[in-house]
Amino acid sequence: MKKNKTLIFMFMAPAVITLLLMYVYPVLRTVAMSFFHVESVTAGLDDWSFNGLANYFKIMHNASFVTSMKNFLAIWIVGGVITLALSLLIAVILTSGIRFQGFFRAAIYLPNVISAVALATMWVQYIFNYDYGLLNQLVTALGFDKIRWLGTDAKLWAMIAAFIYGSIGYYMLIYISGIEGIPQDLYEAATIDGAKKTTQFFRITLPLLKGIIKTTITFWTINAATFYLWSKLFSPVQTEGSTIVPVVYLYDTVFGGKGVVTTDAGAGAAVGVVLTIIIIIVYVLTDKLLKSNDLEY
Amino acid sequence: MEKTKRKANWKRELKMLPGYLVVGIYVLFMVVVLAWIFGASLSTSKDIFTGKVMQFESGFHWENYVTAWKTQNVSVFFGNSLLYSIVSCAGVLLIAAPAAYVLSRWNFRGSKTIRIALVIAMSVPAIMIIMPLYTLAVKWGIKGRILLIALYIFMRVPYTAIYMLDFFATLSHDYEEAAAIDGCSAGKTFWVIMLPLIQPAIITVTIFNFLSVWNEFFMALIFTSSNSMTPVGVGLLQIVNSMKYSGNYGGLFAAVIIVFLPTFLLYLFMSRRIISGVTAGGVKG
Numbered sequence: 284m285k286k287n288k289t290l291i292f293m294f295m296a297p298a299v300i301t302l303l304l305m306y307v308y309p310v311l312r313t314v315a316m317s318f319f320h321v322e323s324v325t326a327g328l329d330d331w332s333f334n335g336l337a338n339y340f341k342i343m344h345n346a347s348f349v350t351s352m353k354n355f356l357a358i359w360i361v362g363g364v365i366t367l368a369l370s371l372l373i374a375v376i377l378t379s380g381i382r383f384q385g386f387f388r389a390a391i392y393l394p395n396v397i398s399a400v401a402l403a404t405m406w407v408q409y410i411f412n413y414d415y416g417l418l419n420q421l422v423t424a425l426g427f428d429k430i431r432w433l434g435t436d437a438k439l440w441a442m443i444a445a446f447i448y449g450s451i452g453y454y455m456l457i458y459i460s461g462i463e464g465i466p467q468d469l470y471e472a473a474t475i476d477g478a479k480k481t482t483q484f485f486r487i488t489l490p491l492l493k494g495i496i497k498t499t500i501t502f503w504t505i506n507a508a509t510f511y512l513w514s515k516l517f518s519p520v521q522t523e524g525s526t527i528v529p530v531v532y533l534y535d536t537v538f539g540g541k542g543v544v545t546t547d548a549g550a551g552a553a554v555g556v557v558l559t560i561i562i563i564i565v566y567v568l569t570d571k572l573l574k575s576n577d578l579e580y
Numbered sequence: 581m582e583k584t585k586r587k588a589n590w591k592r593e594l595k596m597l598p599g600y601l602v603v604g605i606y607v608l609f610m611v612v613v614l615a616w617i618f619g620a621s622l623s624t625s626k627d628i629f630t631g632k633v634m635q636f637e638s639g640f641h642w643e644n645y646v647t648a649w650k651t652q653n654v655s656v657f658f659g660n661s662l663l664y665s666i667v668s669c670a671g672v673l674l675i676a677a678p679a680a681y682v683l684s685r686w687n688f689r690g691s692k693t694i695r696i697a698l699v700i701a702m703s704v705p706a707i708m709i710i711m712p713l714y715t716l717a718v719k720w721g722i723k724g725r726i727l728l729i730a731l732y733i734f735m736r737v738p739y740t741a742i743y744m745l746d747f748f749a750t751l752s753h754d755y756e757e758a759a760a761i762d763g764c765s766a767g768k769t770f771w772v773i774m775l776p777l778i779q780p781a782i783i784t785v786t787i788f789n790f791l792s793v794w795n796e797f798f799m800a801l802i803f804t805s806s807n808s809m810t811p812v813g814v815g816l817l818q819i820v821n822s823m824k825y826s827g828n829y830g831g832l833f834a835a836v837i838i839v840f841l842p843t844f845l846l847y848l849f850m851s852r853r854i855i856s857g858v859t860a861g862g863v864k865g
Binding site: 316 | 593596600675678686709715767801820843855
């Protein structure tokens with residue numbers, strides 16, 4: 284087909300402007316800002332003063348940031364292992380010829396399409412509620428004392444549990460599409476050879492899902508690093524140490540919040556850069572460690 | 581949802597019992613929670629605190645919905661979210677569809693770079709862009725609803741373009757050649773002939789854009805400067821925070837149901853399309 288230069292230009296221009304305005308310029312400016320002392324996010328370049336890695340040292344020595352990174356690690360590792368394992372388990376169940384699998388898939392994915400704010404509100408105001416909450420009703424029905432699910436000690440784990448419950452559906456769908464891509468005759472052959480279901484899972488399904496597992500680890504890392512909404516809703520008015528995450532710290536540092544005397548946009552930018560670097564490192568590492576198999580099937 | 585008619589083979593089903601239990605409990609939990617929330621939205625705060633939610637001793641308190649809708653401003657939040665979702669869904673298509681079409685049809689200088697940039701842009705975390713965007717918005721004096729609409733349009737362009745690109749690539753070049761012979765300009769050919777051909781993809785991607793804009797929270801929180809532009813997510817947070825003073829729990833749960841309902845209904849009718857769309861085309865939803 285003939286190239287129509289005017290058409291190409293007219294059709295591409297809005298998208299290219301979007302990329303430059305919304306992504307390229309802001310990312311570059313954020314990275315640059317992390318090396319400058321910038322108090323207000325609206326400060327012009329004249330008010331920026333270069334201070335090398337000082338922003339990075341500042342956040343590394345900030346108690347709130349360190350706490351937020353610990354919470355991030357809990358969400359990322361503990362939450363990640365549970366979420367990915369459970370969603371893989373459910374994906375295997377729902378591809379094993381169970382009845383009503385269409386309904387189960389749709390129902391388990393449901394939390395992903397409804398407003399996470401509404402979802403988190405249900406957890407905080409009902410499920411975890413001390414007075415009339417679902418969990419405490421179960422606990423008292425079993426004859427135990429009520430538990431303060433949202434007390435300082437348990438809050439982080441309560442939040443992670445709620446987040447996991449809502450996240451599983453998405454990863455389940457990714458695993459299902461991976462499993463459905465594995466040819467059925469591999470399983471038939473294995474069954475004829477007398478391999479048990481569990482053996483089949485570890486010898487066929489898991490190795491062939493390597494590429495998919497890699498993808499889900501990357502997605503989970505992005506979700507954990509940019510975790511914000513649930514933390515905000517579990518500590519809505521004031522940021523609390525028990526649920527603080529890096530993005531909450533970033534928000535408070537840049538736009539003002541509890542215990543922030545002067546805003547520091549440069550430090551906020553440094554937090555963003557640190558999180559992005561973590562995501563990139565995890566991506567590169569999983570890519571190296573879990574080499575996509577070149578198996579033809 | 582494939583319908584597999586098969587005779588009940590009880591031995592076989594029994595073997596799968598643990599599987600049924602896992603997914604069954606998972607779904608049952610959700611059903612119990614949603615039923616209770618709906619029940620609570622029709623109860624008084626007193627009923628809620630005394631654990632009498634599903635008994636409705638004093639009848640159904642539909643007035644909770646009226647309170648939420650009128651006094652707690654949910655009508656404003658709801659209208660705003662509807663406006664943001666609909667306008668940005670249309671705006672995204674205007675920017676992304678032509679770009680996806682051109683990228684699927686021709687190789688030109690920079691076309692590969694743009695493709696890669698679109699893919700990377702899909703996974704750029706919001707925290708890396710919001711600060712400069714905030715600066716720009718203040719500097720250029722852009723505020724109010726138009727600001728969030730513009731941001732949402734830009735936010736969804738990469739995903740939408742990448743999603744549509746694959747579909748345009750499957751269309752035969754014969755359409756354009758026939759149109760050219762009939763004297764139809766290349767631009768008109770796109771809008772009148774090519775774009776309608778990928779209608780199923782447009783519907784799917786628009787559903788995802790709608791869901792994503794309706795549920796967006798982070799940018800809304802940062803860029804919302806007045807009550808008149810607050811969307812549902814941020815609005816609900818405000819209601820939760822004021823709950824300590826108003827103590828109207830029935831109203832709170834009514835607000836939760838109102839916020840929950842639009843995307844839930846959309847999902848009820850479109851679940852097949854949505855579920856197959858999550859993993860088709862682009863990977864990120």
